[in-house]
Amino acid sequence: MKKQLLLAFLITASISLYSQKEANVWYFGNNAGLDFNSGNAVALNEGVLRTQEGCSSISDENGNLLFYSDGINVWTKKHELMRYSNGNLANDLQGNPSSSQSGLIVPNPEDKNLYYIFTVGTDFIGYQPYPNNPGFKFYTIDVSKGNGGEVISGPINLSNGRDKEWSEKVTAVQGKDCKEIWVLSIVQDTFYAYKIDKNGVDSTTPITSSSSYYLRDKRGYLKASPDGSKVALADFTNDGIGRLVLYDFDNVTGKVSSNGITLTDEPTDGSPYGVEFSQQSTKLYTSLYHENSNSFRVFQYNLLDANIAQTKTQVHQEQGYRGALQLAPNGKIYASIPDRAYLGAIENPEDNATDIQFTSNAVDLSGAMSSQGLPPFIQSFFAPVKLVNLANNEVLNNSNQIFxxxxxxxxxxxxxNPNDTYTWFKERKEIAKTRILTVDNTxxxxxLYEIKIESNSYCKKTYTGKVQITFEPKPTINSIQPYIQCDFDSNPIDGFTTFNLEVLENALVNNLSEVTIDFFETYDTSFSSPINKNNYTNLTATNHSITVKVTNNATQCYQTDTINLQVNPTGLTSYSNEYxxxxxxxxSNPGAKFSIGTNNGFLDFSLKTQQIINNSGGSLSEITHDFQYYRTAEDASLQINQIIPPYEDDLFTNNSDVYVRISNKGAASCEAVGNFKIFVEKIPIPQGNLNNIILCVDNPRLSPQPHTTPLNxxxxxxxxxxxxxxxxxLIPRETSAIYYANTTGEYKVEAYRTHPNITSLFMGYNTxxxxxxxxxxxxxxKSVDDQDNPNNNKIEIVVDGIGDYEYALNSTNLSDFTKGDENFSYTFTNIPPGLNSISIRDRNGCGIVTSNQISTIYFQRHFTPNGDGHFDxxxxxxxxxxYYDVIKVQIFNRFGKLINEITDKNHSGWDGIYNGTSLPSNDYWYNAELINSNGKIRKKTGHFSLLRK
Incomplete structure (x- = not known):
């Protein structure tokens, strides 16, 4: 950025003396003023002008103030009101300080005493004595009369009967030469151009141009480009429909193109008010007021682009109301925002939008205040006198020129003009009196070169211009030996082959990053057709010369030299293949469990180089020769895509070709070329199994553990x-393909393989x-009997082991086994009365264990002897x-009388009859004693109900 700003400064400095000094003093705002005679903007505070918008001022050709105006009042250089020829004060001109461009001062092209003030009014009634729009008028002033000038005529009405419709816009630009000036204004959809020459203003025959755009409002600025080719108007409105419109202008005929280009988009952008061109007429700027954000915005348009509207770029935004833009003699564009103690500035208007620097407080007004307006001038005042390079017509004053x-x-x-006088200066000392100046470093x-052009024609004007020239050295090209290339293509004896000229660049210059290197045939003295530097075939067999051009990237200075190319017939030597x-x-994956072959590998080419040297009989060494390796013959020829360390980055598949280029150390010469193949051997990958292999051991586990399982x-x-x-x-002494594992764990196996042409073992692994x-x-x-409901009987079992267990009741069928919530316990419910057994299966396949039989009994809670087959x-x-050997059950009535006794375990049960009589429904009591086969006695007392239905 600093470099860009410096360049911008040099541009504006080199342009400043091209400006006509008539625009060197400004008065505007509330007692504000600027003086540009020093080259910088210096604040003035002796002015008496106080204006809301419009203002104008003019100086002589030496930059001395002549007079200034707000469109109603005219003040002399002594800051006193000027007078009419009749002695009346000139305080009633028909402009208006509330008009955007209330007045514009234009000199007579050939009479240095005569000036014209063109005024445009406004509909605003706040200023007297003209409450209504008076239209477009002009006045003539003779600065040789009176005490600092006198209004000798006017007002002359230029409105053609359209006073009330007239806009607040006026601008001026030089015509086809210095003897004509066009003053331009607009009303609604019609431009009026009035020509001024030595005879004054042609007020009777204006050039009119119809516009396809119809003004929505009268406010906003109108400007012509300094080169007279464009006109831009800002149509400021409060209702969101104003626009910035750009037209073509013919400064010979005074005609404005009918179809303008609309450049802004309200209300998105805001309403345009100020408008200005850069000094070179390449950029257009507009200032807008965006009501919703209460902001002052500045947009740039690139006039060199084919689609100007699409180049719109906002380069600044800050809080504030609408304000003017005005090009200054120093090449900057100043911006006025109302009620500020300073002016803003576009520091580098010629640059692209991304590089624009806008300084909000560029000029301190020394206690005065800005308003909306800035003084307009004849735009041609700012058009530079261009200095060009005679050899190519390049304009030199756009930048600090490097020679x-x-x-x-x-x-x-x-x-x-042969009648004009041309004087050249360097550092302000005269060096020549000629139109064309020859310059070199000696x-x-x-x-800093300046020219002063004194016009001896009817204009009698003096033009100045300057350009900063800096002589820079050309690049240095190092002397190199001929570039010798081996001819090992399809015809190795024809003397033609390909060269990669890029390999010479490091040897040719010491600062490759600072230059651009191109190569040309020697006959291409205009350097119009650079040859393909990285794939070039010589035009002449065996020996051929080309030109190298080295250009400094910063200065564009270049140096040339001749390079000799030589082709040597060369056969392709076969070297031993590599495995x-x-x-x-x-x-590189520490968590991997097995190898995966990539089908490719790398070769340590340093070992191959040593092998070639060892087999050369002493003719080759790494001290005297360079060894370069490539994948293709073409790469070897062009010396591109070289295989370089680290060699691990260059992978080869099976049956790959490699070419080796041998050249003299430090020289672009090819001594020999050979090739060999690379064969890739597969790594051994042993079998493995990432799923668990089950080893069934004893329970409890024996030590030592005798069981094994084979791992193949x-x-x-x-x-x-x-x-x-x-x-x-490592498991010591285990080197076989099969290992018999006798304990749990993760087993890794590595397989090693040898190859007669590979020096070391190579390995793969699995798990x-x-x-x-x-x-x-x-x-x-544990068996639990439920006395109330036989369906609630349950058996709980607890086991131990290292397996994964599932359980089945009274079955060993695999489909009957169930996995419980707990591995080592299970509860069976709804156990039927009688004998039951539980089987436990290891889901890993180590077998089934079945428990002893478990007895489950149930003492009925009631019975119904009705013959229906249920609890009769x-x-x-x-x-x-x-399970039981002895059973003795006694049944009593409620009074304790024994009414039945069961001693047979297969007995069908008491039927409710006592001594042949059916006993009634009632509760009865029992006393039971059960003795199992092991002699264990179980006693139980309770009651039950006899229900007759």
Missing amino acids: CIGESYQIQPEKN NFGSG IHELDQNA ADTGNVTDTYKWYLDGK FFVKESNQTLIVNI TWKVLGVNNN
Whole structure:
């Protein structure tokens, strides 16, 4: 950015003296003023002008103030009111300080004493004595009369009967030459152009141009471009429909193009008010007021672009009301925002929008205040006198011009009148009186060059211009040996082959990053067709010369030299092939469990170089020769895509070709070219199993543990050797393909392979997972009888082991087993009375264990002897098996009388009859004693109900 700002400063400094000094003093706002005679904007505070918007001022050709106006009053350089020829004060001109451009002062092209003030009024009634729009008028002033000037005529009405409709816009620009000036204004959809020449203002025959755009409002600025080719108007409105419109202008005929280009989009952008062109007429700026955000905005348009409207770019925004833009003699564009103690400035208007620097407080007004307006001038005052390079017509005053040491340049101004006087200065000292100046680094050298053009024609004007010239050295090209290339293409003896000229660049210059290098055929003296530097075929067999051009990127100074190319017939030497093993894709993955071959690998080419040297019989060494490796013959020829360390980055698949180029050390010469193949061997990948392999052990586990399970890692190659690891630790002396594992854990196996052409073993690996399991041990079985409901009987079992267990009741069928919530316990419910057994299965396949039979009994709570087959008798359920040897059950009525006794475990039960009589429904009591086969006695007392239905 600092470099860009410096360049912008040099541009504006070089332009400043081209400006006519008639625009060097400004008065505007509330007692504000600026003086540009020093080259910088210096605040003035002796002015008496106080205006809301419109203002104008004019100086003589030496930059001395003549007079200024707000459109109603005219003040002399002594800040006193000017008078009419009749002695009356000139305080009633028909402009208005509330008009955007209330007045514009234009000099007579050939009479330095005569000036014209063109005024436009406004509909605003706040200023007297003209409450209504008076239209477009002009007055003539003779500065040689009176005490600082006198209004000698006016007002002359230019409105053509359209006074009340007239806009607040007026601008002026030079015509086809210095003897004509066009003053331009607009009403609604019609432009009026009035020509001024030595005879004054042609007020009777204006040039009118119809516009396709119809003004929505009268407010806003009108400006012509300094070169007279464009006109732009800002149509400021309060209702969101105003626009900025750009037209073409013919400064020979005074015609404005009918179809203007609309450039803004209200209300998105805001309403345009100020408008201005850059000094070179390449950029257009407008200032807008955006009501919703209460902001002052500035947009830039690139007039060199084919689609100007699409180049719209906002370059500044700040809080504030509408304000004017005005180009100054120093090349900057100043911006006025009402009620500020300073002016803003676009510091570098010629630059692209992204590089624009807008300074909000660029000029302190020394206690005065700005308003909406700034004084307009004849835009041609700011048009630079262009200096051009005679050799190519390049305009030099757009930048600090870089010339090259050793070259001669001819500079001339675009103005060319043989009657004019041309004087050249360097650092303000006269060096020549000629229109064309020849400059080189020995006669005048670097410095600030100025030309003074004194017109001896009817205009009698003086034009000045300057350009900063800096002579810079040309790049230095190092001397190099001929570029010798081996001819090993399809015709190795024809003397033609390909060259990669880029390989010469590091040797040609010492600062490659600062220059651009191009190569040309020697006959291309205009350097119009650079040759393909990285794939060039010589035009002449065996020996050929080309030109190298080295250009400094910063200065564009260049140097040339000749390079000799030489082609040597060369056969392709065959070198021994190389064998490598493929890489393991999982080599860099610490969590990987097995190898994956990549089908490619790398070769250490430093070892190949040593092999070639060892076989050369002493003719080659790394001290005297460079060895370069490539994948293709074309790459080797062009020396592109070289295989360089680290070689691990260059991977080769099986049966790959490699070319080696051997050249003399430090020289662009090819001595020999050979090739060989690379073959890639597969790494051995042993078998593995990432699923658990079950090892069934005893329960409880024996020590030592006698059982094993085979792990087969065989690769299919009988010469491979193996290493086995358990949980990361090497298992000593285990080198076979099969290992018999006798404990749980993670087993890693590495398979190693040898190859006669590969110096070291190469390896692949895999993994097995072994998990121990066993049959269960029954720890406890608990049977729970429910006296109320036989369906609630349950059996709880607890086991132990290292397996994964599931349970079944009275079955060993696999489909009957169930996995419980807990591995080592299970509860069966709804147990039927009688004998039951539980089977426990290891889901890992280590077997089934079945418990002893478990007795479950139930003492009925009631019976209904009605012959329906359901509880027709009362008995103890679940005892009719071989679990119990003795059963004795006594039944009593409620009075304790024994009414029945059951001693047979297969007895069908009491039917409710006592001594042949059916007993009634009632509660009865029992006393039971059960003795199992082990002699264990179980006693039970309770009651039940006899229900007759």
